[in-house]
Amino acid sequence: GQQLNQSPQSMFIQExxxxxxxxxxxxxxxxxxxYKQDPGEGPVLLIALYKAGELTSNGRLTAQFGITRxxxxxxxxxxxxxxxxxxxxxxxxxxxxSKLTFGTGTRLQVTL
Amino acid sequence: xAEVAQSPRYKIxxxxxxxxxxxxxxxxxxxxxxxxxxxxxxxxxxxQFQDESVVDDSQLPKDRFSAERLKGVDSTLKxxxxxxxxxxxxLCASSPSSGETQYFGPGTRLLVL
Numbered sequence: 001g002q003q004l005n006q007s008p009q010s011m012f013i014q015e016x017x018x019x020x021x022x023x024x025x026x027x028x029x030x031x032x033x034x035y036k037q038d039p040g041e042g043p044v045l046l047i048a049l050y051k052a053g054e055l056t057s058n059g060r061l062t063a064q065f066g067i068t069r070x071x072x073x074x075x076x077x078x079x080x081x082x083x084x085x086x087x088x089x090x091x092x093x094x095x096x097x098s099k100l101t102f103g104t105g106t107r108l109q110v111t112l
Numbered sequence: 113x114a115e116v117a118q119s120p121r122y123k124i125x126x127x128x129x130x131x132x133x134x135x136x137x138x139x140x141x142x143x144x145x146x147x148x149x150x151x152x153x154x155x156x157x158x159x160q161f162q163d164e165s166v167v168d169d170s171q172l173p174k175d176r177f178s179a180e181r182l183k184g185v186d187s188t189l190k191x192x193x194x195x196x197x198x199x200x201x202x203l204c205a206s207s208p209s210s211g212e213t214q215y216f217g218p219g220t221r222l223l224v225l
């Protein structure tokens with residue numbers, strides 16, 4: 001099935017650094033979601049975006065719904081060790097009621 | 113805090129055997145989803161229920177996979193016979209209704225030998 005393109009695929013950063021990742025698609029989405037998945041667990045919703053251009057924050061996390069509606073960005077400021085995990089974007093295509101399409105994931109490693 | 117429950121958390125089986133996974137959604141959630149997540153990839157939808165009815169099973173390999181949600185509450189996903197390529201994490205999610213935020217369970221990790 002279709003998956004969104006996420007980049008980078010993996011990141012190794014030092015504690016305290018800021019992180020940026022993005023998600024792109026050739027299709028237009030009307031909803032963008034960002035999830036975090038810890039090893040052996042299910043994804044947990046971090047941020048939901050519903051309007052083009054929308055910028056939403058959740059603590060140290062900030063996500064944006066791209067103007068073209070074909071991309072989204074997630075930033076994490078001042079990373080800490082518990083930020084380690086895999087970050088997935090997910091989108092809902094225009095015209096589909098609820099089906100989510102997930103990205104390929106960005107694996108984040110934080111070193112002390 | 114209400115959570116989606118799944119069992120078992122881990123399952124090892126031999127190919128050609130039958131396996132079944134169970135999911136109990138958050139109370140009151142009408143929509144239930146089963147996803148398959150292959151290692152290194154994002155989840156992919158297998159089947160979506162609205163109450164007891166299937167609304168999308170277009171990606172479910174129906175020759176070997178079946179899913180039911182008889183009373184519109186908990187759900188079972190079955191694979192018979194299991195194949196090596198079925199090794200993956202099987203995730204269940206629920207939402208209050210179609211189109212609303214999906215909440216995921218911890219998943220069942222399946223290994224087929």
